[in-house]
Amino acid sequence: MHALITGNTKILGVIADPVSQARTPAMANALLQERGLLGSFVMLPMHVPAEGYLSFFAGLRTLNNFGGAVVSMPHKIVTARLVDELTPEARLVGAVNAVRRNSDGRLIGTMLDGEGFISGLVSAGHCVTGAHILLVGAGGAASAIAFALAKHGCASLCIQNRTPETASALLARVSHAYPQMEISTEVYSNWHYDIAINATSLGMKSDDELPIAKRLIRHCDLVAECVIAPEMTNLLQEAANQGKAIHTGVPMLAAQMNLMLAFMGAE
Ligand SMILES: NC(=O)c1ccc[n+]([C@@H]2O[C@H](COP(=O)([O-])OP(=O)(O)OC[C@H]3O[C@@H](n4cnc5c(N)ncnc54)[C@H](OP(=O)(O)O)[C@@H]3O)[C@@H](O)[C@H]2O)c1
Numbered sequence: 001m002h003a004l005i006t007g008n009t010k011i012l013g014v015i016a017d018p019v020s021q022a023r024t025p026a027m028a029n030a031l032l033q034e035r036g037l038l039g040s041f042v043m044l045p046m047h048v049p050a051e052g053y054l055s056f057f058a059g060l061r062t063l064n065n066f067g068g069a070v071v072s073m074p075h076k077i078v079t080a081r082l083v084d085e086l087t088p089e090a091r092l093v094g095a096v097n098a099v100r101r102n103s104d105g106r107l108i109g110t111m112l113d114g115e116g117f118i119s120g121l122v123s124a125g126h127c128v129t130g131a132h133i134l135l136v137g138a139g140g141a142a143s144a145i146a147f148a149l150a151k152h153g154c155a156s157l158c159i160q161n162r163t164p165e166t167a168s169a170l171l172a173r174v175s176h177a178y179p180q181m182e183i184s185t186e187v188y189s190n191w192h193y194d195i196a197i198n199a200t201s202l203g204m205k206s207d208d209e210l211p212i213a214k215r216l217i218r219h220c221d222l223v224a225e226c227v228i229a230p231e232m233t234n235l236l237q238e239a240a241n242q243g244k245a246i247h248t249g250v251p252m253l254a255a256q257m258n259l260m261l262a263f264m265g266a267e
Pocket of ligand 1: 072073074075076077113116136137138139140141142161162163166199200201202204225226227228249250252253254256
């Protein structure tokens with residue numbers, strides 16, 4: 001591979017903190033190789049903590065061979081304020097998970113998490129249309145998923161989050177865009193959920209608490225993850241132990257890879 005990297009190689013990034021668990025560079029570089037594009041582009045992990053992000057992002061603007069980046073936790077929301085232009089999806093969600101550098105140096109942000117999540121579910125034979133859904137999390141991924149679920153016609157959506165104000169703010173934004181949607185931040189103990197989704201970062205560490213309580217998992221048919229590493233989180237293990245259907249975070253990422261590379265011009 002080293003012989004493919006030249007002075008003309010465009011650098012793509014995966015910007016996150018932490019980043020060592022990210023599967024995106026391996027998946028993206030494998031896809032680039034399949035397409036004969038590895039060398040024209042290469043994707044690298046970029047480990048950037050929140051406190052250094054503004055100066056890092058300003059520095060990106062000076063990198064003429066920067067092609068674009070996948071933006072991950074915890075930078076998605078702040079990035080929406082830093083790019084020069086947002087796609088309609090990113091504007092609606094208020095977060096960015098992919099950035100492209102245009103030839104004039106302008107940085108364009110888009111949000112593909114929501115459609116990626118739905119495509120991953122659909123590719124595994126699940127359907128969100130008409131489903132009652134519990135969504136845990138209200139960050140970048142959760143926001144994108146909430147709008148995509150509304151767009152695809154879920155029957156109801158309940159949003160839970162560690163910081164309740166963020167869940168309420170997300171509810172207000174989704175309700176504004178989809179006023180007919182049944183949406184709440186209350187979990188009713190006698191309620192049944194067709195799909196429960198973990199869109200928090202809980203599950204990345206082995207000693208993380210469960211993002212969805214064991215007693216609540218009993219009220220769900222399918223438990224779906226956004227967390228990719230580990231693939232089998234404690235939440236999925238608990239759901240499987242309870243005899244529930246499970247869906248890992250990997251199909252969501254796989255579904256997004258083509259969309260992300262296309263957005264960055266690596267087709
Ligand atoms: N499979 C994929 O393709 C894919 C794509 C995107 C994201 N993801 C994964 O989805 C997860 C969320 O990513 P994101 O980009 O949405 O991150 P984010 O914008 O930083 O949001 C993080 C979310 O997790 C919650 N959270 C963080 N620490 C918590 C804790 N200790 N207890 C309870 N809640 C906690 C936050 O709650 P507060 O609001 O209270 O802070 C927030 O709702 C990450 O694991 C990420 O890797 C996967």
